Amino acid sequence: MTYKPSDEQQAVIDATAPVILVLAGAGTGKTTTAAAAARNFLQLADTRRAILRRQAVLAGRRTRLPAQARVLFLSFSRTAVTQVIDRAAGVIGPHLSRIDISTFHGFAWRIINDFGQHHGYPGPQQILSIAEAKVPGGEPGLTYDQLMPAASTLLRIPEIAGHYAARYGLVICDEFQDTDDTEWAFLQLIAPQARRMFLGDLNQAIFTAMKNTDPARRTALAEALPGAITLPLPAASHRDPTGILPAAADAARVRNFDHPAIGEAVRTGRLTVTRCTPGDYNERVIELIRAARTRQHTVNIFTHTISATGLLSDTLANQGIPHEQVGFTEAYGEAIAAQHALLRFALNIPGTKVRRALAVYIAANTRVKGGGLAPLAQQMLDKSNPALEAALHPLAAELHQTGAAGGSEYDQLADLIAGAYSRVGMFRGEETWAAAIPQTRAAIRQLQGGAPYADVAETLTAARAGALVGAGNQRPRPIQVMNLHQTKGREADTIILLLQEDEYHGGEGEPFTAGSKLLYVVMTRARQQAHIIVPTAPHPLWRPLVDRCENEGEPADILPILTG
Template identity: 85%
Template sequence: MMYKPSDEQQAVIDAAAPVILVLAGAGTGKTSTAAAAAGSFLRIADAQRATLRREAVLAGQRTRLPAQARVLFLSFSRTAVAQVIDRAAGVIGPYLNRIDVSTFHGFAWRIINDFGQYHGYPAPQQILSAAEAKVPGGPAGLTYDQLMPAACTLLRIPEIAAHYTARYGLVICDEFQDTDDTEWAFLQLIAPQARRIFLGDLNQAIFTSMKNTDPARRKALAAALPGAIELPLPGASHRDPTGILPAAADAARERNFGHPAIAEAVRTGRLTVTRCTPSDYNERITALIRAARTRQHTVNVFTHTIIATSQLSDTLIKHGIPHEQVGFTEAYGEAIAAQHALLRFALNIPGTSVRRALAVYIAANTRAKGGGLAPLAQQMLDKTNPALEAALRSLALELRQAGIAEGGPEYDQLISLIASAYSRVGMFRGEETWACAMPQTRSAIHQIHEGIPYEDVAETLTAARAGVLVGAGNQRPRPIQVMNLHQTKGREADTTILLLQEEEYHGGEGEPFPSGSKLLYVVMTRARQQAHIIVPATPHPLWRPLVEQCGGA
């Protein structure tokens, strides 16, 4: 559908202020408007560059023209990045290749890779996930939390700062109200002379306790920047043109559960609330997912805890429902690394520890009390589990036989063995992330079969792992996604299902739940068609009035 901006959106597109704050609700077109503003900026910059060239030709002078202008668009999640690219493509077309879209950590990693080797970060740098840092015997590298401070250090070097100043004339930040102090400082150091567009919605500020952010303070800091202006967008949501679900979500955020919008959402079947016992959860969720997919709906399922997300993912796998497990980038990245280690072992290439790689993967999928390693990960290192040792010996023998067979590696057998390694060594959580990594591993094995040097393939696998860890990928999301509640932002779907369970902790606040109600609002505004909420017999007080108003059966 062609993008047709409203008058308010056109004002954002046409604005030339150094700093523009665009504050608007969920689904109001902030991203598309920012993409259109980026296209307008690039067209004007190209026209100015053409004028300089023409004037130089007419004057008979040689002149060095500025480089073609580019735009940087920073977001927080891989899915949001993919959506930005999709929406921008439909709005600005030929200018898309001049917009760099990245997560914050992905861009920090790019800076370190481009310039770090000359300024104290020798190549090749490696990202240490939290799981890898926990398992003894790991390589040197930077942890996730060290990436942005390291990039800030590099951006304070005049030559590096000049590079990005010359490269970007406009920097756009999505969900700027969620930036913490480190992210905000990083943002200010990137091409500080460039124009800024900050997109946000204070009603979606759901990370205040998790990230120690202060959205009101962040807005005040942005508004205090030289030349800053604020331009609002109309409240109508493109996700639900009827306006029923957005209005119901607004009412829920305000704890106005008697609002007619909520009653209308229930009456029309757009919002349903169902009470379930723990034994009924799986049956109810799978039935809702299958019904939605029969209507060709995309589906997002939200849970309140990481463990619940992982358990639900395992349940869907058992029911043969393909899906994406969102928010487990660490496990996905370490699955790539573990499969790479198995491949190296099979090909008899020295330099890696299969035991350690598998232990890291297990640690990325499981949490042990006290912050230590899960028992299976520790047993992988200690060699204290006889059954595990037998399974590893059998797997190792078959891998090596396939990898160094007399007539050359048996490539199809290698693929099969690596795919089956998850179940053979007794791993019980994270099967979806192991399966997600297999296409990358399968491609690597095919490349080796075609004669591409192993060193090149290894470099690709290492880069793929790093890209996953920093959210640098832009692949399109799967039709069914499963995620923790706090992963919901930027992830809309035709049908959403919220799974709530007994005794879940929603913080220490009580009525009117000023922070918790924003979470309720965010969850309800992800749905384009239907929002389902599955609750236990005794819902948490945050949700209870909505359940009662909706007549949860």
């Protein structure tokens, strides 16, 4: 589809102010407009560079031209980064390779790896995930919380600051209202002379309590930067051109449940609510997924907790429904590390800590109240579970035997590592283990082709690090499962919200000023349909919406919607 900007979007594209705040609601085209602005910036920079070249030729002098301009686009999550690439590709065209799109942590990690070895961070640094830090016996490294402060220290060194000053002429930050103080300070240190474009929506500020952010203060700070201008976009959603779901979501955000848009959303089948008992949750979700996929819809399923996301993912895996767990980058990264450890064990590489790697992976998939180690992870370390030991010993023997056989058995080696999940009985995180297998198979094929093990180890280590900091850019699967706080920047044809009993929504009461923003964000992810599954006694945050939807009655066209 050809991008045709509105007058307001064109104003953003043409703006040359040092700082531009683009404030707009969900689905209004902020990202696409920013991509078009980036293209315009690069084209103008190329034109200026060509003029300098031509002037130098005509004057008969040799002139060192500035490097080709580049743009940095910072976002908060790997999947959001991937979707930025997808949305931007058609707008930016051949200039896409000159836009660096990264998460905050990913960009900090890049700075540390590129420059840290000469300034206090020697050698390739290990990222200490939350799970990695829990399990004793690991190597030293940097935690997530240490990445941006370390990178900020490096950016204060004139030579490093100069590198990024020469590299970037425009820095774009998505969802800037959600930056905390560390992220905001880090952002200001990156090429500070470059133009800034901040994309945001105060109505989507859902991380205030979780990240201790102050969206109003952040907006005021951005507006106070020298030369800053604010360019709002019109409220019309490009995600749902009918405007029905966006209008219903906006009404729900301000707790106006009598608004006609909510009734219209229900009557047209764009919004449905189902009350379920715990035993019926999975059946209802699977029914809705299969109906949506029959209609070739992409599907996002939102749960309220990380634990619920993991359990639902395991259920879908058992039902043979391919999907992606969004927000489980740690589990995916540690799956790569655990599979790498199994490969090292099979190849008899000295210093392999395969038990520890498996314990870290188990810890990454299992949250324990109080923050301790999951029992299975501890049993993996202290060898105290007879059933686990009975499974590990034959697996170890087969790995050694197959690894010793060399290239002719490498396909079998990959199969052994892929099957280790079920043999060990890890019971949680099957999707992330399966997602890591293609990376491991590719590494084993490198060995099969004659590559030295050191190259393979470097590939797998880099893949783990990239996963942990959200630097990957693989295409998202048509079905994605995530918790509610991973919804920002997503969109799908069909969204399914699964709410269960006894879920904590904070200490808020009516009018649920913060909670209603979450309701708004969830509903505005859908292009065509939003399905909400609630317990028989919904939380007060959701209950008025549930009551209003039920009072409208079942829409006439709900049967064909569900059956495809």
